Amino acid sequence: MIALALEFSSDRRSVAVxxxxxxxxxxxxxxxxxxxxxxxxxxxxxxxxxxxxxVRRLVVGIGPGSYTGIRIAISTVQGWHLAxxxxxxxxxxxxxxxxxxxxxxxxxxDAQRGEFASAWAEEGQRIEPVRLRSAEELQALLATGSRIIxxxxxxxxxxxxxxxxxxxxxxxLAARNETVPALELAPVYLRAASFVKxxxxxxIPGITDDATEPSPASPTDSVG
Numbered sequence: 001m002i003a004l005a006l007e008f009s010s011d012r013r014s015v016a017v018x019x020x021x022x023x024x025x026x027x028x029x030x031x032x033x034x035x036x037x038x039x040x041x042x043x044x045x046x047x048x049x050x051x052x053x054x055v056r057r058l059v060v061g062i063g064p065g066s067y068t069g070i071r072i073a074i075s076t077v078q079g080w081h082l083a084x085x086x087x088x089x090x091x092x093x094x095x096x097x098x099x100x101x102x103x104x105x106x107x108x109x110d111a112q113r114g115e116f117a118s119a120w121a122e123e124g125q126r127i128e129p130v131r132l133r134s135a136e137e138l139q140a141l142l143a144t145g146s147r148i149i150x151x152x153x154x155x156x157x158x159x160x161x162x163x164x165x166x167x168x169x170x171x172x173l174a175a176r177n178e179t180v181p182a183l184e185l186a187p188v189y190l191r192a193a194s195f196v197k198x199x200x201x202x203x204i205p206g207i208t209d210d211a212t213e214p215s216p217a218s219p220t221d222s223v224g
């Protein structure tokens with residue numbers, strides 16, 4: 001089965017085409033501004049020598065990582081699924097990054113607010129649930145000689161080793177994973193959602209209602 005994988009959770013974004021766990025082609029894009037999604041897909045398909053119609057499985061990296069990049073990848077996969085019904089699969093981007101790990105190391109990805117989504121990995125596998133750690137905690141680990149691997153090492157974690165999840169690795173992982181309904185694909189997000197519900201909107205005659213109908217506003221409603 002021909003599979004197409006998108007991994008956009010870091011500054012090094014990639015698209016790969018494979019058959020089973022064999023990678024036929026992989027293309028990279030450095031940077032997060034204006035990621036040329038469909039140009040990358042076209043190049044990967046051309047290098048692999050397969051057509052769009054041959055793609056029957058879609059694989060997407062769901063993070064943790066760049067929330068915008070991950071949502072772009074997910075929406076692309078969901079749109080493709082709607083067009084031709086290809087099955088879909090999700091891959092945790094830290095599991096992806098762990099594939100190349102030998103000795104024990106902490107995998108860490110910027111989660112904003114001075115925190116990192118992180119997990120220890122060893123011998124190619126993540127060995128604990130992904131959780132948030134502070135930048136201070138990671139710097140303290142580095143100071144004691146712990147090994148940290150991060151796609152954000154150059155920007156935020158001086159002393160950490162650079163490492164990036166890849167679409168090729170996502171293909172290999174997805175070959176072991178069960179499929180996921182396309183509508184259930186969602187980014188890995190470690191913080192509980194919190195928001196304040198907006199108040200009920202006021203009716204402003206002529207603006208938020210039909211000016212030809214009597215306004216349903218109560219006597220206490222007013223503009224301003």
